[in-house]
Amino acid sequence: xxxxxxxxxxxxxxxxxxxxxxxxxxxxxxNQYYSMLAYHLGWEGEGAGPEARGKRIRPLLVLLTCxxxxxxxxxxxxxxxxxELVHNFSLIHDDIQDNSPLRRGRETVWRRWGxxxxxxxxxxxxxxxHLSLLRLEETTSPEITTRAAxxxxxxxxxxxxxxxxxxxxxxxxxxxxxxxxxxxxGKTASLxxxxxxxxxxxxxxxKQRRDSFREFGFNLGLAFQAQDDILGIWGDAALxxxxxxxxxxxxxxxxxxxxxxxxxxxxxARWAQGKIQAEETKQIASLLENEGAREFSQESASxxxxxxxxALTEADPKGQAGEQLISLAxxxxxxxx
Numbered sequence: 001x002x003x004x005x006x007x008x009x010x011x012x013x014x015x016x017x018x019x020x021x022x023x024x025x026x027x028x029x030x031n032q033y034y035s036m037l038a039y040h041l042g043w044e045g046e047g048a049g050p051e052a053r054g055k056r057i058r059p060l061l062v063l064l065t066c067x068x069x070x071x072x073x074x075x076x077x078x079x080x081x082x083x084e085l086v087h088n089f090s091l092i093h094d095d096i097q098d099n100s101p102l103r104r105g106r107e108t109v110w111r112r113w114g115x116x117x118x119x120x121x122x123x124x125x126x127x128x129x130h131l132s133l134l135r136l137e138e139t140t141s142p143e144i145t146t147r148a149a150x151x152x153x154x155x156x157x158x159x160x161x162x163x164x165x166x167x168x169x170x171x172x173x174x175x176x177x178x179x180x181x182x183x184x185x186g187k188t189a190s191l192x193x194x195x196x197x198x199x200x201x202x203x204x205x206x207k208q209r210r211d212s213f214r215e216f217g218f219n220l221g222l223a224f225q226a227q228d229d230i231l232g233i234w235g236d237a238a239l240x241x242x243x244x245x246x247x248x249x250x251x252x253x254x255x256x257x258x259x260x261x262x263x264x265x266x267x268x269a270r271w272a273q274g275k276i277q278a279e280e281t282k283q284i285a286s287l288l289e290n291e292g293a294r295e296f297s298q299e300s301a302s303x304x305x306x307x308x309x310x311a312l313t314e315a316d317p318k319g320q321a322g323e324q325l326i327s328l329a330x331x332x333x334x335x336x337x
Contacts, residue, residue: 006157007060007324009074014059018082019043021132022125036121037128040088040109047106054104057332058195064328065213067201067321076202078135079148083195085129086152090159090191091120095168118330126156140202150199155194162186169253173272180258181222189221196220198317208222212315216308223304223333229254230297233285248284250274255300256293265291305333 017039024034042053066076094100095108096115102108108117133152137146165183169175196217200210213335232247232257247254247270260267267287270276274286288294308329317325 003160006042006320011056011061013074014056014063014078014080014084015053015076015247016208017132018084021081021128023083032117033124036109036117037125038112038113039070040092040103040121040125041106052104052106056084057328058087058191060328061192061195061325062199063218064321064325065196065217065317066202067199068317068325069200069203069205069209069213069315071199071203071205073199073321075136075139076199078132078139078290079198079202081292082129082133082152083191083198085125086156086159087191089125090163092125093119093162094099095321096122097163099239103306140204144204145203148198151194151197151201154324155190158186158190160186162188162190170251173263175258176251177258177262178293180253184225185218186220188225189218192221193218196316212311215311216315218312219304219308220329220332223301223308225303226297226301227333228253228308229256230294230301233288248281249278251275255297256288259296260288260291263291267291267293269275302335308333309311 012082022034022037022041024038027296042048042050045052050145062076062083063073067073091103092109095103096118101107101111103164108118109121113121130152131148133149134145136148158238162183162185165179166187169183194217197210197214200213201247205213217306229247232252232254248257257271261271267284270284309326312326312329317323
């Protein structure tokens with residue numbers, strides 16, 4: 001079986017497991033309840049399909065890690081569905097907190113059904129994630145299930161800490177760089193680190209290998225976020241699907257911005273004057289580049305990438321799945337600028 005065929009088989013299995021986790025209750029009074037979850041997961045409503053579902057990167061990392069660590073990836077499917085549901089719970093709540101009207105080109109859940117019901121849908125998604133994880137008892141053992149649950153619970157706690165910092169930082173004029181890494185470590189990297197650790201836990205490898213797989217995922221998440229921040233200012237929107245104006249207009253304290261504020265130069269002076277307007281974004285992006293923010297951010301992303309790949313080497317991934325894991329990491333970190 002070639003790489004594409006195995007990955008496709010995994011993605012289809014992930015989707016089936018998600019449907020199992022988010023089963024239609026079949027009660028007319030709960031039709032809308034199910035529809036909110038199914039809509040957000042990209043299964044129902046206008047624009048439903050692959051684009052609305054997202055890439056399912058996190059569950060794929062769980063399965064590939066499990067196989068690369070010598071386990072049977074099908075045993076890890078409950079954990080794979082669980083991390084995808086946690087990720088989607090966080091997106092539903094993020095969209096409310098950020099007042100975002102669109103997600104993957106469609107109306108967000110809160111815009112469609114209102115904030116109270118969207119909060120409830122997110123809570124349901126979070127609960128279903130943990131119920132999904134408990135099905136590891138059917139494919140592994142109670143000991144492995146408990147270890148996996150502890151890993152996911154810790155990641156969820158870090159996720160909320162990262163989101164707290166992200167929201168708290170919106171009102172601060174200045175941030176040290178270490179605060180940025182603390183924030184993205186919780187908001188982005190903690191769950192990706194949990195994905196690779198969960199795969200290793202299901203494969204029942206030694207603690208040393210498990211830690212190396214987790215370090216791979218965590219640093220992959222840091223590198224991915226740094227890269228995403230670069231794309232948010234200098235990316236080609238036609239290639240990335242991400243506007244290269246919205247981060248600056250929204251006043252997002254991304255890595256390039258925090259670096260440039262620390263320099264105290266022309267950009268910092270302009271930032272202090274208030275909201276950046278759409279017609280200024282190209283000029284501001286050039287200013288950031290001239291002050292070294294782009295180069296610094298790219299160097300940071302490269303350093304985190306090296307850490308991730310070094311940790312993966314230490315984890316000693318095996319076989320075709322190991323090659324696919326390396327390939328997936330490289331694809332995630334070489335998105336078009």
